[in-house]
Amino acid sequence: MNRIVTRVVKFAALLSLLGLISLSAHAGTYEGYTLFNQSCFLCHGTDGKGNGPLAKKLDVAPADLTNGNGSAAESTDQRLFGxxxxxxxxxxxxxxxxxxxxxxxxxxxxSLVSYIRFLQRSKHSLPGDPEIGKSIYEDNCAACHGRSGKGDGPLAEVLGLKPKDHTDSGEMNKHPNSQFIQVVSHGTPGKSMMPGWKDVLSQEEIEGVVSYMRLLSNY
Ligand code: HEC
Ligand code: HEC
Structure with missing residues (x-):
């Protein structure tokens, strides 16, 4: 581990112990992901397209929740909720x-509505397992990026950092997974404060944390 990473990680651990990292995270899309994969995938499929393992056994086919012309995609949030x-x-x-x-x-x-919007609108699928990514994000990234991903972690303020707002789906959609995996692995060049994590985290963990970041966005 290089020195800055070690220091950042220790500082983040201290801050979370002291309860200084906000606990009011917006975990909506992530929670929706978890619920969807417990309660909905059997019929609607993990991708929401309506082809889950139980689908063929039903008289009325489960709706494709992602289809641009489908009623779920055209519904307002309120109707989808209902x-x-x-x-x-x-x-x-x-x-x-x-x-x-x-x-x-x-x-x-x-939170399910939020995740269904993610399935409909995200241009990029999840490259790994966001459940693996969640605790990594909270332990190693939130100090700068903020618990909610807005770029407002306690270190961002003292160091004058301006990471992008990862809750902004328009911004997130501009960048492919390969780019995020690259940045997380190697950091950003020069004096920019984004450290590289390839000696700290495994490839699976890096893919997981990028997946978790994608689920911090509001869709
Ligand atoms: C046992 C199978 C089953 C499960 C489990 C299930 N659904 Fe459905 N769902 C259906 C079927 C079948 C339809 C189509 C209903 C119709 O056309 O009358 C449907 C329709 C919908 C619709 C309406 C879509 C539209 O275009 O009108 C939404 C939204 C939806 N489901 C969301 C969910 C969510 C979220 C979950 C998990 C919390 C879930 N479903 C779990 C079978 C299921
Ligand atoms: C010491 C503070 C710090 C820590 C810790 C940190 N980052 Fe960053 N990160 C930044 C800064 C600052 C930028 C903006 C870099 C730039 O614009 O050159 C950034 C940029 C990024 C970007 C590129 C998109 C953007 O926001 O500009 C990704 C993706 C990212 N970080 C992910 C992570 C992940 C995942 C972790 C944890 C494993 C992490 N970061 C930990 C400070 C940090």
């Missing part, structure tokens, strides 16, 4: 789509 909650009827109303409002509080349904 469709999931079960307060807005879809199709004939005779399908196997459960009324999730019976099992999930509103904030979980909101």
């Amino acid at each position: 469709l999931i909650q079960g307060t807005v009827r879809h199709g004939a109303g005779t399908s196997a789509m459960p009324q999730w409002g019976l099992a999930m509080p509103g904030n979980q349904i909101k």
Whole structure:
């Protein structure tokens, strides 16, 4: 580990111990990802296209939630929320789509809406496992990038850093995974304060942390 990285990591660990890193993270899209892969993939598929392992066994096919012409893609957030909650009827109303409002509080349904927007609108898929990335991000990156990814971590202020706002999906969509993996592995050149992590993190961890970053965005 080079010296700056060691120091940053120690400082970040100290700050999180002291509770100085904000706990009010916007974890919406990430939470939606987790819920989707627990409760929805069986019918809608992990990519949301409607071809999960149970799909062929149903009389009414599960909707493709990503299709640009599909009703999910055209629905307002409010309608999408209602469709999931079960307060807005879809199709004939005779399908196997459960009324999730019976099992999930509103904030979980909101996070599902956010993740469905990610499936519809992100130009880049997840290169790795965001669950691996989450704790790495919180331990190693949040000190500068902020818990929520806005670039407002406690170190950013004292060092005068201006990392990009990773919650801005328009900004995130401009950059392919390969570019982020490159920056995280090797850092940015010269005096810029973004350290390289290739001697600290495995390739799998780097791909995981880039995936987690993509789920910090609001879509
Ligand atoms: C047991 C299978 C099943 C599971 C599990 C399931 N769905 Fe569905 N879903 C369906 C079916 C079937 C439809 C199509 C309903 C229709 O056309 O009447 C549907 C429709 C929808 C729609 C409406 C889309 C549209 O275009 O009108 C949304 C949104 C949706 N599901 C989201 C979810 C979410 C989010 C989850 C997980 C929390 C989930 N579904 C879990 C079967 C399922
Ligand atoms: C010491 C502060 C610091 C730490 C710790 C840090 N970064 Fe950065 N990072 C920056 C700065 C500053 C930039 C902007 C660099 C530039 O514009 O030259 C940046 C840029 C980036 C970028 C390129 C997009 C952008 O925002 O400009 C990515 C991706 C990134 N960092 C990911 C990470 C990840 C993942 C971690 C943790 C493994 C991490 N960073 C840890 C300071 C940091």
